[in-house]
Amino acid sequence: MGQYRQPIISTCHFVSYQVEILDWKTKKQLCFLDKVEPNATIREIRLMFHKLYPRWYPARQSIKLDPKGKSLRDEEILQHLPVGTTATLYFKDLGPQIGWTTVFLIEYTGPLFIYFLFYFRMPFVYGLDERFTSSPHPVVNLACICHSFHYIKRLIETVFVHRFSHGTMPLRNIVKNCLYYWGFAAWLAYYINHPLYTPPSYGKKQINSAVIMFLLCEAGNFSIHVALSDLRRNGSKIRKIPYPTKNPFTWLFFFVSCPNYTYEVGTWISFTIMTQCVPVGLFTLLCFIQMTIWAKDKHCTYLREFKDYPSLRMPIIPFLL
Amino acid sequence: MAASGSGGSRADNGYGSQQPRRRKGPGALATAYLVIYNVVMTAGWLVIAVGLVRAYLAKGSYHSLYYSIEKPLKFFQTGALLEILHCAFGIVPSSVVLTAFQVMSRVFLTWAVTHSVKEVQTEDSVLLFVVAWTITEIIRYSFYTFSLLNHLPYLIKWARYTLFIVLYPMGVSGELLTIYAALPFVRQSGLYSISLPNKYNFSFDYYTFLILVMISYIPIFPQLYFHMLHQRRKVLSHTEEHKKSE
Numbered sequence: 238m239g240q241y242r243q244p245i246i247s248t249c250h251f252v253s254y255q256v257e258i259l260d261w262k263t264k265k266q267l268c269f270l271d272k273v274e275p276n277a278t279i280r281e282i283r284l285m286f287h288k289l290y291p292r293w294y295p296a297r298q299s300i301k302l303d304p305k306g307k308s309l310r311d312e313e314i315l316q317h318l319p320v321g322t323t324a325t326l327y328f329k330d331l332g333p334q335i336g337w338t339t340v341f342l343i344e345y346t347g348p349l350f351i352y353f354l355f356y357f358r359m360p361f362v363y364g365l366d367e368r369f370t371s372s373p374h375p376v377v378n379l380a381c382i383c384h385s386f387h388y389i390k391r392l393i394e395t396v397f398v399h400r401f402s403h404g405t406m407p408l409r410n411i412v413k414n415c416l417y418y419w420g421f422a423a424w425l426a427y428y429i430n431h432p433l434y435t436p437p438s439y440g441k442k443q444i445n446s447a448v449i450m451f452l453l454c455e456a457g458n459f460s461i462h463v464a465l466s467d468l469r470r471n472g473s474k475i476r477k478i479p480y481p482t483k484n485p486f487t488w489l490f491f492f493v494s495c496p497n498y499t500y501e502v503g504t505w506i507s508f509t510i511m512t513q514c515v516p517v518g519l520f521t522l523l524c525f526i527q528m529t530i531w532a533k534d535k536h537c538t539y540l541r542e543f544k545d546y547p548s549l550r551m552p553i554i555p556f557l558l
Numbered sequence: 559m560a561a562s563g564s565g566g567s568r569a570d571n572g573y574g575s576q577q578p579r580r581r582k583g584p585g586a587l588a589t590a591y592l593v594i595y596n597v598v599m600t601a602g603w604l605v606i607a608v609g610l611v612r613a614y615l616a617k618g619s620y621h622s623l624y625y626s627i628e629k630p631l632k633f634f635q636t637g638a639l640l641e642i643l644h645c646a647f648g649i650v651p652s653s654v655v656l657t658a659f660q661v662m663s664r665v666f667l668t669w670a671v672t673h674s675v676k677e678v679q680t681e682d683s684v685l686l687f688v689v690a691w692t693i694t695e696i697i698r699y700s701f702y703t704f705s706l707l708n709h710l711p712y713l714i715k716w717a718r719y720t721l722f723i724v725l726y727p728m729g730v731s732g733e734l735l736t737i738y739a740a741l742p743f744v745r746q747s748g749l750y751s752i753s754l755p756n757k758y759n760f761s762f763d764y765y766t767f768l769i770l771v772m773i774s775y776i777p778i779f780p781q782l783y784f785h786m787l788h789q790r791r792k793v794l795s796h797t798e799e800h801k802k803s804e
């Protein structure tokens with residue numbers, strides 16, 4: 238129809254594109270955009286779609302070429318996609334979104350405060366009679382400091398260090414994550430701060446070595462996060478190959494793809510040794526399993542994306558896993 | 559943790575359900591093994607069924623029939639643990655997690671409740687779930703056997719997808735009543751409970767755990783039941799159409 242008319246804004250001589258957006262499931266046409274600039278980005282298409290459907294703001298939209306394929310990135314340009322001058326795109330609603338930073342802040346503040354409820358032995362936690370019968374063992378104070386330190390460090394990193402590539406995540410994930418983090422924090426704190434807590438079998442020796450290992454792992458984890466953040470100093474959002482830097486803690490990059498996870502597991506192992514508490518050990522195990530899955534995923538992505546990826550690296554444990 | 563596959567709730571894991579197999583089926587050796595396994599299990603549950611009937615006829619009463627079939631029940635119910643391995647090794651194309659959950663919940667009831675709390679063994683509720691399990695399992699294992707041999711009689715298929723309507727609620731009621739009956743004895747004896755202080759800084763209250771298990775039936779039971787009904791509609795109506803078109 239419009240193709241005989243002179244393109245209005247087009248500075249070059251290309252024909253404009255037509256874009257139809259279908260629902261990914263029902264294949265019903267949701268909108269038809271006539272005359273779209275060939276060099277329009279997906280971001281712009283999202284905005285046009287948003288104008289027609291105010292409730293689906295851009296972050297909620299997943300726009301795909303194939304109903305079952307991967308979502309298109311914001312920066313992708315219409316004319317570089319494998320489509321004719323009439324492009325068919327598929328839309329999927331991702332559900333309400335929430336900012337990544339907000340998510341982490343909520344996830345990590347919970348454990349911090351929940352732990353205190355138990356540390357200060359709120360009367361409703363252990364009952365009144367036991368509350369006055371024993372004063373906490375020094376390791377209980379130490380554990381509280383370490384636990385708080387761990388989560389405060391994560392909060393600070395979330396705000397000042399990490400440069401996330403995703404703006405948002407689906408709202409329903411946060412419920413799941415919070416249940417996980419908060420629930421476990423309560424469970425661990427209950428045992429560590431219990432009036433009937435039994436201190437570690439090997440006393441000071443055990444506690445001190447655990448604290449040293451804990452601090453080293455925290456330092457390592459922090460160094461890796463800084464190194465990852467430095468990869469994006471120019472404001473890009475792509476993933477690059479991270480390499481060891483001058484900081485010796487980052488030398489773990491010689492051997493694994495996700496040293497931050499390795500260090501994170503290390504901190505939890507130290508915390509288990511420090512408190513000699515079975516629930517902490519179980520939580521450590523779960524974290525390890527979870528992070529191993531993620532690390533393997535990320536490792537595979539690195540291998541796929543970079544032909545020259547260092548072959549010595551393993552996902553999470555040097556030479557092993 | 560709880561809702562066991564009483565009514566044959568494993569509808570979706572059938573090797574040889576009517577849908578065409580997406581992946582290639584198990585190899586010849588695996589098929590032979592699975593046939594043997596399923597034949598043995600069918601026979602095992604038949605032994606239990608016969609044991610129940612004989613004990614009933616001998617005694618003239620249905621109380622305390624548990625003792626007459628205790629050994630084979632434990633043996634064959636525990637043998638179901640192999641099903642988890644079958645899924646894990648991929649010779650049976652169903653979810654390891656789901657199968658593990660269902661088998662474990664029954665093994666749990668067999669060992670951690672009925673075997674461990676002697677006082678409940680005389681309860682009639684035990685018989686309730688034992689009967690439900692026995693009928694379900696005879697049908698289920700023969701269903702698998704015949705499917706593997708590619709000669710599935712319609713009657714068995716129909717029974718597998720129909721009897722659960724009664725057997726599943728029956729089994730679940732038996733299980734719940736048995737756990738409920740065990741509660742006071744567990745509390746009294748402190749069975750399987752660990753209390754503070756101990757050097758592992760861990761405690762476990764089996765009594766509370768059992769209550770949580772009972773509560774977990776509330777969300778799980780309706781879900782599995784409706785899933786089975788849905789499955790029934792899909793599988794049985796599918797065959798009827800099939801028959802007509804032939």
Ligand SMILES: NC(=O)c1ccc[n+]([C@@H]2O[C@H](COP(=O)([O-])OP(=O)(O)OC[C@H]3O[C@@H](n4cnc5c(N)ncnc54)[C@H](OP(=O)(O)O)[C@@H]3O)[C@@H](O)[C@H]2O)c1
Nearest residue numbers: 399400401402403465468475476477478479497498501524
């Ligand atoms: N206890 C637990 O169970 C648990 C579980 C998970 C995490 N954590 C803790 O939380 C921390 C962060 O977790 P995470 O899963 O987000 O870690 P991550 O995937 O390693 O990411 C850390 C940060 O670095 C960025 N990044 C990662 N790889 C990059 C690359 N190749 N190039 C440029 N930037 C890159 C990430 O951005 P994008 O990913 O946004 O691209 C993100 O901002 C972990 O290191 C750990 O300390 C703990």
